[in-house]
Amino acid sequence: MKTRSEGGSVGVAPSVDIEALVNTACQKAVEVLRSELLKTFSDITARLELVERRLSVMDQTTVDHGTALNDLSTRVMDIQCTLDNTTITATATDCVQKEIEGVRSEARAAICTANDVEQYSRRNNVRIRGLAICKDEDCRSAVVAFLNEKLQVTVTTEDIEAAHILPSRPELSDNDNANASQPSSQGPQQRGPPVIIVRFWERYMRDNVLRNRRRLKKTRFAIIEDLTALNAKTLTRVSKDPNVVTAWSWSGKVHAITKSGDKLTVKPFQSLH
Numbered sequence: 001m002k003t004r005s006e007g008g009s010v011g012v013a014p015s016v017d018i019e020a021l022v023n024t025a026c027q028k029a030v031e032v033l034r035s036e037l038l039k040t041f042s043d044i045t046a047r048l049e050l051v052e053r054r055l056s057v058m059d060q061t062t063v064d065h066g067t068a069l070n071d072l073s074t075r076v077m078d079i080q081c082t083l084d085n086t087t088i089t090a091t092a093t094d095c096v097q098k099e100i101e102g103v104r105s106e107a108r109a110a111i112c113t114a115n116d117v118e119q120y121s122r123r124n125n126v127r128i129r130g131l132a133i134c135k136d137e138d139c140r141s142a143v144v145a146f147l148n149e150k151l152q153v154t155v156t157t158e159d160i161e162a163a164h165i166l167p168s169r170p171e172l173s174d175n176d177n178a179n180a181s182q183p184s185s186q187g188p189q190q191r192g193p194p195v196i197i198v199r200f201w202e203r204y205m206r207d208n209v210l211r212n213r214r215r216l217k218k219t220r221f222a223i224i225e226d227l228t229a230l231n232a233k234t235l236t237r238v239s240k241d242p243n244v245v246t247a248w249s250w251s252g253k254v255h256a257i258t259k260s261g262d263k264l265t266v267k268p269f270q271s272l273h
Contacts, residue, residue, distance in 0.1 A: 047201075058121055065114040072107045079103070108269050115230045115268060119252035124161070124206050125226035128196040130219075139163045143198055150221060151212040161199045197226060210250075225249050234268045241272055 079099060133142050140163045147155045200206045213223040227235065227249060235254045239247040247256040247266075254266045266272065 054121070058117065061117045062114070065110055065117070068110045069107065069114075072103055072110065075103050076100075111230070112268055115228050116252075118228045119231060122226040122228070123252065124200045124203055126198050126200075126206055126209055127166075127224050127226050128198060128221070129224070130221040131196055133165060133194070133196065139165065139196065143196060146221075147209060150219075151209060151215050151223075153208055153212050155205065155209070159200055159202070159205050161201050163196060163198045166195045166197050225252065227252065230268050234266060238266050238272065243272060 079096060128143065128146070131142070131146055133139055140157050140160050143160065143163045144155050144157055147153055200209075209223060210225065216222060231249065231252060231254060235247060235249055238244055238254055238256045241247075241256075243258050243260075244256045245259055247254065249255070256264045256266055256272070258264065258272070264272070
């Protein structure tokens with residue numbers, strides 16, 4: 001294409017190689033996509049390595065506590081054998097009783113330590129009660145839809161590491177309890193909607209869900225912490241104490257307010273009186 005310059009001369013505009021520009025743009029786009037994919041893969045690999053390290057630490061801790069409990073069990077058996085085979089005086093009885101109390105204290109301390117380790121591994125978990133999941137429905141997607149709708153919190157599937165239904169034990173009727181040794185043609189009655197356990201990638205997201213669970217009051221749904229069996233029993237025991245006004249759990253610890261207005265943090269095996 002010819003153009004006229006200010007001096008009146010005629011020139012030719014440089015031609016543009018469109019194909020070269022397209023190829024350059026495509027190469028840059030491929031490089032950006034490759035970079036994003038490598039970054040995503042690196043993040044996934046880092047998360048998997050973190051999970052593996054957590055599992056390794058938990059396995060080693062479990063083995064250590066198992067060894068300690070076996071040692072305590074051996075000591076208890078030795079004391080029992082001594083009681084069975086020896087005529088014990090009053091003084092010796094006192095000594096043996098103190099030894100038994102010492103072993104009991106050590107056993108409880110070991111159990112509490114193992115319980116704390118187990119509870120720590122559940123620090124990003126919650127349990128959802130009352131949410132029914134269809135057979136072919138994705139559990140994580142159902143949980144995300146439930147939390148966004150009922151709690152009005154912003155949660156995506158990327159925030160959830162895992163979500164699955166806990167196996168529930170069948171609930172026996174009175175007739176089943178009376179005839180437990182006899183087979184029943186109807187079988188045991190099943191419980192209501194199952195409990196769903198949800199594990200978040202980040203602790204703050206779990207806490208945000210728990211803080212907004214008050215929106216579920218007067219509904220059939222409930223969201224609770226994922227407590228160990230020992231902590232759950234401790235919470236139930238404290239809740240039923242006649243001197244306790246209210247009891248709850250937070251971050252795996254059981255708290256209570258007594259009728260006298262005292263706020264307590266109650267550990268397993270701890271007496272309130």
